[in-house]
Every structure is written in structure tokens, then in C-alpha cells.
Amino acid sequence: MEYCKDHIKADCEQLLSRFQQMESVRFEMFLAIWKEMKFESIFFGKMESKLSRLFSREVLATAYAYLLPPYTFQIRVGAIYLLYGLYQCQLCTPREKIRVALKDWEVIMKFQQEAVNAHHFDVAYILRKLISQKAFYFTAMPTSLVFNVKRTNISRTLCEEFLERASRPQEVVSMDMLEELANIHQHYEQVKASSSESTSSQPDPSISLIHKDLVPRLHSTVLDFYKWQRNQGSGNQEEGQYEDGGEGTSNKHESSQRAKLLASIKSKSYAQVVEAPKARRHRQVERDESGPAQETSHHKRVKSLKQRTSHLTQDLVKEEATRMWCLSQLEAEDTTKEKKKQTFKW
Secondary structure, three states: OHHHHHHHHHHHHHHHHHHHHOOOOOHHHHHHHHHHHOHHHHHOOOOOHHHHHHHHHHHHHHHHHHHOOOEOHHHHHHHHHHHHHHHHHOOOOOOOOEEEEHHHHHHHHHHHHHHHHOOOHHHHHHHHHHHHOOOEEEEOOOOOOOOOOOOOOOOOOOOOOOEOOOOHHHHHOOHHHHHHHHHHHHHHHHHHHHHOOOOOOOOOHHHOOOOOOHHHHHHHHHHHHHHHHHHHHHHHHHHHHHHOOHHHHHHHHHHHHHHHHHHHHHHHHHHOOOOOOHHHHHHOOOOOOOOHHHHHHHOOOOOOHHHHHHHHHHHHHHHHHHHHHHHHHHHHHHHHHHHOOOOOOO
């Protein structure tokens, strides 16, 4: 199913992007987009039963990736709705389950609690509906592992449009915190004025260690950061829309041509045979055109357990045979000796 991964991801991102533009987490909004895109027809292709099950597994795994951080709350809500719709619409019998690693289950439960605290009860209902239908398949690892099989680790590319922006400054510097800081600052100024030796109401400027306008400056700094963050997000969206135009397509075409040129140069450079010096001419490198199929044939095959332990069993069989022959030989000698027994003569 490697050939359809990119197409599945593109369809899921398009659906979640349209849901993000609604600026709502209600299920009826998601359902309207689902019906408009006719997303249930993703399973309508004619495939064999085995391929259909593999395809359903791939679709569910792609949608599940958007349920975990670092995506925003709205995108994660859309991922819950998307998993619910895909699980109900799949044509496999029995239905293919959603693979969930144990380390991610705590994150999902925390996300459910956040939805309940924010009174988004439709999110909690959909998630509990999936749990009651036993739609989750709990595993130790996010992906299945196979012994002695080498796989290329493809790094997960995150959609920057769906990522949660840094909101830590706004959380730390809240209005309650600013009010408390203003009270502390006022009390500090009063204590400093009372401890000053001067009789005037103004404190001694030589012991002034902090800014007088600390609270307003801190508040304005946080506001400036928030405005800059919003402007940067809108600027990135405008750049993306601009690149989708004619000039954007021409730039993409030029970059693809440049990438193809670099790939051809690399292939030519690696295909050239390095000429060995005269002293090592007998060990000159030959050009390998067979490809990776013949490289695997040169690997040393590991002997089986029977081949590695056959010499031990053969020795045991030989020893047993030898012992049996020796015992029979001794018994034969004893019988011959008894027959030739001589009486003692006085």
C-alpha cells in the first residue's frame, strides 16, 4: 500500500483543513464537510479481500496520526471525527480496528478530559462510542515489527498549517499574574521608601534596582509577541496562496528540473568505474550492473540448527554402536572361556 499513502494523506489533510476553517469543533460542521466531499466513497474501489483489509488499515493509521500532538485541539477533534466515520464506513467484515500504542493512550485520555472540561461533549461522546464498540487495538509499539527485516524509516512530515503555535508566554503572563505582580511592585516601592534615610516621599534613586514601569512593559511585550505571531501565520497563508498561482507553478517546475539534473549528475558520477593504479591493476574494480538483486546472493547463509548440531548426534550414535559391539564381543569371549575351562590337577 505504499503507492496510495500520499493520496490518502492529501485527502485527509484537505478534509481537516476545511474543518479548521470553520473555527468550530461541533460534529454537525464536520458531518457537512464529510457529506460534501463524499468521503465515505474512499472504500468503494474494487479490491480483493486481503487488499481491502490492508487499505482500511492504512487509511485508519493515516487518520490516527492527526490525533496526537503537536497538532492543535481543533485538528485533533477533527481526527476523532474522521476515525469514527472511517471506522463505520469500511467494508471489511469484521471491521479493521484502530491501532493504538499503550504510550499514546494516556495522551488520548488527557485529550478527552480537556474536551469535557471545555464542555465539548460531542467529542467525548464520539470517543466513548469508539471505546464501547471496541474499535481500538492496543499494541506495545505504534507500528508492527518483524524480526530480521530491514525497513527504511520514513520520517513523518508534519503539516505546518495544523501545528499548535507557541502559547506559553500568554499562559505564563496572564492578567491575574500581572495584577499580583503590580501589587508586589507597589509594596516593594513602599518598603524601599520607608527604609530610605531621606525625609522626602520619593525613594533614594541609588537603590533603584528594577524598572518602575515593569508591569506595563511586560504586558506590552506579550501583546507584541501575540500580534507578531498572528501576522506571521497570515503571511505564511498568503505566501502559500501566491505560490499556487502561475509564478508558483513555474518555480516548482524549475526546482523539479534542477532536482532531476542533480540526480542525473549523481547517477553518472557513481556509475563511472574508478581506474586502479598499476600496482593494484589485478584487483581493479568492475562495474556492477546487476543491481541489488545479486548483492543479496553474496551474503553468507546462516546454517540451520540441524546442520550445526548434526556432528554431535553422529558422535553419540557411533559411541552407542561401539559400546553395543564391545558388550557383545565381551559376552562372546566369556562363553568361549567357560567352554574351555580346565580342572585343577593335584
